Amino acid sequence: MKSTLGLTTTLVIFWLLLSGHYTGLILSLGALSIALVVWIARRMDVVDHEVAPVHFTPKLIGYWLWLAGEIIKSTFDVTRRVLRGRGALHPAYEDVPIDQGTAMSETILANSITLTPGTLSVDVRNDVIRVHTVHKDLLVSLREGGMARRVKALEPKAKQS
């Protein structure tokens, strides 16, 4: 029930932000469409705490800033490799062990790896992420686990048991 409420609130805020027309008819049509979406989501049984992960929000901003910095750094790196061509490439495809605890945390980590240019997560299974990188040096920094530690720190402490 709490998740349904969270989903509804998110949809209402999103609709109000995008609409810009606040007359009776349009508002009631908006309410109707939100109700329809919530009904479909409940019927598909996809409403759980992952739909509206409100318990993450406060620490996320800091993580995003850090991730943006990483993306900028590696974009320049990949740009250099693209322009230098095959000589700068040493593609590697290996497993990186992870210890994230929750599925949500694993998902954020895998998405962050893919979002950073030069590294691409291909598969997540049994506490390893299979990563394809454009150069094998990039695997070293992934194995050091700086990103994994930051993602893990996003989780509320109570959830890590």
Added chain:
Amino acid sequence: MMFAAAMLAILITMALTLARAVLGPTVYDRIMAVNLFGTKTVLFIAVVGFLFGRPEFLDIALVYALINFIGTVAVLKLMHYGELGWVDTSWERDDL
């Protein structure tokens, strides 16, 4: 002025992406190229909206961004399983 420059750059990239989609060689190269083309289309619509002073185009860009993603995933699923209604249960883990 700067909008026109950005538009030109995006158009050049769209042409390159289309060439990659035609050349292939694998079907996944083509899907990736079409996905990239879709992302470029979103940026193109946004920039054109600003160039012509019609920021309402952004609504179209927003919808296109969603359709592009869903389309890519749908084509991949169709490629892989041969139908769209197939539900993958193999990823469900018993330790969660």
Added chain:
Amino acid sequence: MLPQILDGLSWALLLVGSGFTIISGIGLFRMPEFFTRTHAAGMTDSMAAIMILGGLLLQAPDWMVAVRLIAIAAFLALTSPTASHALAQAALADGLKPLLGGQQGKG
């Protein structure tokens, strides 16, 4: 003074974003095979898109436009890694082998 600075910043973002866009297009041809091409493609998705949208954001006439630009950037940032991942995974499941370090030159 401030409007000029914002204007310059937004033009710089647009120009650099356009540059990255073209480079990723070139990357589609300079990279030897599918997986490395995905890296070149993913580069624009995460970086150039956000730069160009950020450049437009600084030119936004009102907050309605700003909200839409932020929403587009957020959607792209959420969906593009998912699409890249799905592509790479489907290609691997289909038996496409990534080209590894030692085997360059053949591709």
